[in-house]
Amino acid sequence: MNKESIIKAGSICSEVKKWIRPQIKKGDLLLDIADKIEDKIKELGGLPAFPTNLSINEQAAHYTPTWNDESTAHGLIKVDFGIHVDGWIADNAFSLDLEGTNENEKLIEASQKALEAVEKNINSELTIGELGKIIEDTINSYGFNPIANLSGHSMEQYNLHAGVSVSNMNNHSTKKFGTGLYASEPFVTNGNGIVHDGAKGNIYAFVQDKQPRNPNARKILEFIKDEFGDLPFASRWIVKKFGNKSRISLMQLEREGILHHYAILTEAKGKLVSQTENTFLVSPEEVMITTK
Numbered sequence: 001m002n003k004e005s006i007i008k009a010g011s012i013c014s015e016v017k018k019w020i021r022p023q024i025k026k027g028d029l030l031l032d033i034a035d036k037i038e039d040k041i042k043e044l045g046g047l048p049a050f051p052t053n054l055s056i057n058e059q060a061a062h063y064t065p066t067w068n069d070e071s072t073a074h075g076l077i078k079v080d081f082g083i084h085v086d087g088w089i090a091d092n093a094f095s096l097d098l099e100g101t102n103e104n105e106k107l108i109e110a111s112q113k114a115l116e117a118v119e120k121n122i123n124s125e126l127t128i129g130e131l132g133k134i135i136e137d138t139i140n141s142y143g144f145n146p147i148a149n150l151s152g153h154s155m156e157q158y159n160l161h162a163g164v165s166v167s168n169m170n171n172h173s174t175k176k177f178g179t180g181l182y183a184s185e186p187f188v189t190n191g192n193g194i195v196h197d198g199a200k201g202n203i204y205a206f207v208q209d210k211q212p213r214n215p216n217a218r219k220i221l222e223f224i225k226d227e228f229g230d231l232p233f234a235s236r237w238i239v240k241k242f243g244n245k246s247r248i249s250l251m252q253l254e255r256e257g258i259l260h261h262y263a264i265l266t267e268a269k270g271k272l273v274s275q276t277e278n279t280f281l282v283s284p285e286e287v288m289i290t291t292k
């Protein structure tokens with residue numbers, strides 16, 4: 001692991017978070033918020049590790065605006081973005097209540113308190129199951145549920161979900177954190193605690209190396225592999241570079257199994273979801289919250 005790059009990605013993340021958070025108001029174009037975040041990341045010397053997710057209310061994750069998106073910020077909005085420096089990732093998220101409702105505020109508080117409990121307790125000797133219990137108990141104390149099928153994750157260079165799931169529930173896993181880079185992200189809902197795949201969103205990732213039939217698709221695929229590797233990217237990034245017709249190539253690449261097209265993860269009963277996330281560099285010597 002490259003500690004220097006991990007710390008740099010984390011400090012860019014923290015700076016962008018502090019800068020953008022007070023700027024987000026009800027009625028702002030989601031597209032403007034995403035562009036601002038992604039431009040700022042680059043200005044500070046990082047690259048987006050994945051498209052800015054701006055998921056609202058029952059959407060738990062994976063909504064990012066299209067190139068011409070007209071939807072605006074409202075409701076309970078989750079702002080989830082990531083930075084990488086040489087492939088070393090800082091992943092973070094916060095939630096905002098743009099309506100001033102008690103329920104939204106309570107949901108956000110539960111998620112923040114769950115993450116604070118993670119910050120207090122995580123160490124190399126702790127098990128995934130023990131941390132899951134701490135998160136679950138905190139969320140339950142507010143009368144809410146964690147989302148069972150959304151978890152934090154280990155990260156490696158250029159690998160956002162590197163194999164270890166950091167559950168938000170007591171799954172009785174006896175695996176210890178040991179040494180590693182982890183994102184913890186308590187998701188809280190006033191529903192039952194399950195998300196399912198909603199409509200297809202605007203996020204893709206390269207998953208299978210095959211030669212596309214169409215020459216335009218081939219050119220776009222070369223760019224994707226060079227620019228993003230296996231990391232997720234936004235359709236609007238491709239449209240910005242190759243024009244509106246490139247959307248057809250993305251569809252072809254998806255059909256040929258070369259790209260994965262992410263669905264918007266949606267609470268199964270249409271209930272509200274909040275999320276808070278930080279990245280932790282854990283070792284027997286110390287625990288660093290890189291994104292704080």
Ligand code: MN
Nearest residue numbers: 080091092093
């Ligand atoms: Mn995230």
Ligand code: MN
Nearest residue numbers: 091183185277
């Ligand atoms: Mn994450």
